[in-house]
Amino acid sequence: MPQLEDTKCSFLFCLGISIFICSVIYLKATGFDTPRAQSHLFTRRSFPQQCQVLGHSRNETAKWQSAQCHLDGYSSTSTLNCSYLWSNCRFINQTLSKEEEEYPLAFVITIHKELETFARLLRAIYAPQNVYCIHVDQKATLGYRKSVELLTGCFHNVFIATQSEKVTYGGFSRLQADINCMRDLLKSSVHWRKVINLCGQDFPIQSNLELVRYMQSKEWRDRNMTPGVKQPQDKHYRTEFRYEARGSYMTKLSYKKGPPPQNLQIYFGTAYYSLTREFVEFALESSIARDLLEWSEDTFSPDEHYWVTLNHLTDAPGSHIYGGWEGNIRAIKWRDQEGTEHNGCKGHYIREICIYGIDDIPWVISKQSMFANKFESETFPEALDCLEQWHRVKVLRQAAVPIQPGWHLAEVVDTCQHWNRTAGQTNNPLCTR
Incomplete structure (x- = not known):
């Protein structure tokens, strides 16, 4: 009997250890929905010294850091802790x-x-009424x-x-993508007033309040903004010949x-716009719009003429x-305008468009356009860091409600305190006066 009791105790002990190990494995596998597991979603990055728009701290050892929100690597999970996202990724709610x-906007974003x-981009333009x-x-x-979902x-x-x-570059699918979103937006419970289209590499220069005021200005209050002119002779090839995606x-x-x-007289302009709700309904329902859409299916870049x-x-x-x-929709540095409209691209050109570097930001801000194009977080993250912080400071300064601490994107970190804390010391010679 004692031997049987010993065997029983050993079995129960092993069973308990097995349950504990399985529980640990399970919690690690499903722990994405806990704040600790999602700590990788939120990091901080120091601002570069060239970013003059931030101003300077009185403390010479202080450094500005920006809040970074990362979504890569979470596509294999089924849930996201939204409370953690809201609080740590600094969305304005x-x-x-x-x-x-009183003037909600709609946005179409193709990515x-x-x-x-x-x-x-979403963090910068997000507002609960839009x-x-x-x-x-x-x-x-x-x-x-999955990450976007x-x-x-x-x-x-x-x-x-x-x-x-x-979507094919220069193809009808780019126009169709916008139309698909417009149909969905008209079904939304939000009674938006105007719609603006964006791509995932745009970033705002104007705040949401400035956009609303611009849309309601005397020039644009009841008008669509589609910059363009009668199709120039050197652009006729786009609609005279048929094209197909290969x-x-x-x-x-x-x-x-x-x-x-x-x-119809064909016009040529940009692919970017600001359209009234009534115009969108007209574009989706009128016979002349449907005829033009069908005719445009095998043209080149139909979103630039439709x-x-x-x-x-x-x-x-x-x-x-x-x-x-007319219409200050985009700040873009085109290669063929170098020396006339701008002083060159400080980042690099892709398809004749500048991917902005940090030294392009003063020019971008000076244009006072609705948005700027284009940015790449992986290639030139400092450029977006600076513009994003400049934009958020402006948004908060214009707010007519009390500012919540969690809305600030940047914070000052005392580098001496940080060094002492991480090194476990208090005698960093660089910090003594």
Whole structure:
């Protein structure tokens, strides 16, 4: 009997150890939903010295650090601790003024890469009274899409487009992606006033309050903003010939297209816009808009002629039939404008557009456009750090409500205290006076 009791005790002891080990493994596997497991979501990064827009601390040993919010690496999880995201990734969760509350905006954001850049863009433009449709390219990886789904799932007014396109540069799919989001936005419970389109590598220069005031200014209160002019002769190739997507590029075919439907005059402009809700309904429902859309399916970059052409129709709500390049929508450094519109790209050019470096930021800010394009967090993170902090400071200064401590993106860290704490010492010679 004593031997049996010993065997029983040994069995129970082993069983207890097994349960403990299994519990530890389970908690590690499912621990993403706990604040400790999500600590990798939030980090701090020191600001570069060139970032003059931050000003200087009176303490010479103090250093500014920015709050960084990372989503990479969490695509394999099924949940995200939204409370932790809200508090540590510094989203503003309150409408900051009555003006903004009474004039909600809609945003179409098309993305396929640069997850951190997109997250920072959303953090900069997010406001609870607005609504945001995110179009995730079919070419994006499953992990990327899963990360976006986790992020958008934490917001009542941010959602992924119900229909996704495989976007080809210069192709019809880019226009179709915007239209897909517009259909979803019209079904939203948010009665937005105007819609603005963005890509994931844009970043705001104006605050949400400034956007609202710009949209309601005398020039644009009841108008759509689609900068462009009658199609120049050197752009006729885009609509005279047929194109088709081959791989990642559009290929011009050898035969020409027929004339535009209903004798439309084709215009040429930017792919970026600000459109009234009534105009969007017109673009989705009118026969002339449907005819132009169908005719545009095999043209090159139809998003650069579709909206601006419709906006020059007399019957289109909010049309600007005598409009040209008016509308300060984007600050962009084009390579062919170097020496005239700007003093060169301090980052590098991709497809003739500057990817901004930190020394481009003073020029970007000086343009006072609605948004700037383009940024890459991985290539030039300091440029976005500086612009993001400058933008958030402006947003908070304009707020008509009490500022919450968690809304600040930057904080001052005393480097001596940090060194002493991490090194376990108090006699750093660099910190003694």
